Amino acid sequence: MFTIKQPSTIIFGKYSARDYKLPKDSLVITSKGAKSRGWIDYTNLSNAYIFDNVEPNPSIEAVEKIIDDFGLQSFSHVIGIGGGSSLDVAKFVAFKLRKRKIMIPTTFGSGSEVTRISVLKVNGKKQSFHDDGILADIAIVDSFFIEDSSDEVIKNSTIDACAQSTEGYDSKSGNIFTKFLCKKAFDLLEDGILNNKKENIVLGSLYAGLGFGNCSTTLGHALSYVYSNEGYSHGHALAFTTLAAHNFNQSIFYDRFLNIVKKLNFTKISLKQNLDDAAELILTDRKHLDNNPKRVTKDEIVSLLSKVNSLTI
Numbered sequence: 001m002f003t004i005k006q007p008s009t010i011i012f013g014k015y016s017a018r019d020y021k022l023p024k025d026s027l028v029i030t031s032k033g034a035k036s037r038g039w040i041d042y043t044n045l046s047n048a049y050i051f052d053n054v055e056p057n058p059s060i061e062a063v064e065k066i067i068d069d070f071g072l073q074s075f076s077h078v079i080g081i082g083g084g085s086s087l088d089v090a091k092f093v094a095f096k097l098r099k100r101k102i103m104i105p106t107t108f109g110s111g112s113e114v115t116r117i118s119v120l121k122v123n124g125k126k127q128s129f130h131d132d133g134i135l136a137d138i139a140i141v142d143s144f145f146i147e148d149s150s151d152e153v154i155k156n157s158t159i160d161a162c163a164q165s166t167e168g169y170d171s172k173s174g175n176i177f178t179k180f181l182c183k184k185a186f187d188l189l190e191d192g193i194l195n196n197k198k199e200n201i202v203l204g205s206l207y208a209g210l211g212f213g214n215c216s217t218t219l220g221h222a223l224s225y226v227y228s229n230e231g232y233s234h235g236h237a238l239a240f241t242t243l244a245a246h247n248f249n250q251s252i253f254y255d256r257f258l259n260i261v262k263k264l265n266f267t268k269i270s271l272k273q274n275l276d277d278a279a280e281l282i283l284t285d286r287k288h289l290d291n292n293p294k295r296v297t298k299d300e301i302v303s304l305l306s307k308v309n310s311l312t313i
């Protein structure tokens with residue numbers, strides 16, 4: 001037996017965010033560039049309440065500040081527009097305020113528009129919150145946004161989708177449906193990256209979100225957060241931590257993942273923190289580690305971190 005959870009409505013297609021009639025009595029949650037990049041005009045939301053100050057790797061304090069500033073206003077929907085950080089904050093605010101949620105990704109990798117997960121920093125450390133109440137009501141996936149994304153943004157988001165689909169495929173909490181989605185996702189993402197087909201990256205990212213969102217990511221993600229805590233972007237950290245995890249797990253995706261990391265040309269990462277302390281913290285991340293196909297000990301984590309620190313591709 002298995003259960004699949006996803007937004008009740010998923011709209012996919014170029015210009016779908018422009019053509020969908022978004023409710024005007026909304027709180028829009030997005031990042032600083034939203035107005036200057038034309039996202040508010042494109043979605044016809046200039047009359048809505050707008051919070052456009054979500055930072056990368058957002059904290060639970062960002063959620064609290066938005067609730068303090070806008071919680072007493074009258075609006076029916078929270079609309080998240082942006083990358084995974086904006087969507088994670090928007091979903092969590094709406095969850096706390098019990099509002100309907102519409103999520104519109106402008107980067108394609110986190111899958112946040114279709115998952116029941118919000119990743120937020122608590123006391124400076126990334127933590128993932130999982131709850132059915134975090135799921136969007138409507139996800140609008142519009143490939144228009146990828147056209148004006150920088151190569152750097154596309155690279156960091158796409159490697160996240162690659163990590164999520166392959167870790168999801170290997171996850172112990174997966175089932176035939178999530179495996180089907182994750183495998184198809186990775187096939188599309190790989191073709192999108194190697195042959196510069198951006199539409200395939202957008203669709204692959206959606207499939208990855210639906211796939212891993214109904215099982216979990218695993219060791220690669222567990223290892224990545226200590227690097228993110230030191231300032232590396234999520235995708236940059238995963239390029240190396242998921243690669244090391246796939247090697248450890250003997251994943252069927254190891255060679256193909258390596259090929260993509262090479263193609264995207266990531267610079268080396270290394271952890272300043274003491275590896276023993278980092279391993280202690282990683283070991284507490286049971287949501288990811290309990291679903292890893294292989295059991296992993298603290299000594300193995302230290303050795304994986306040390307491998308990641310010396311990896312150059």
Ligand SMILES: [Zn+2]
Nearest residue numbers: 110160164234
């Ligand atoms: Zn991720």
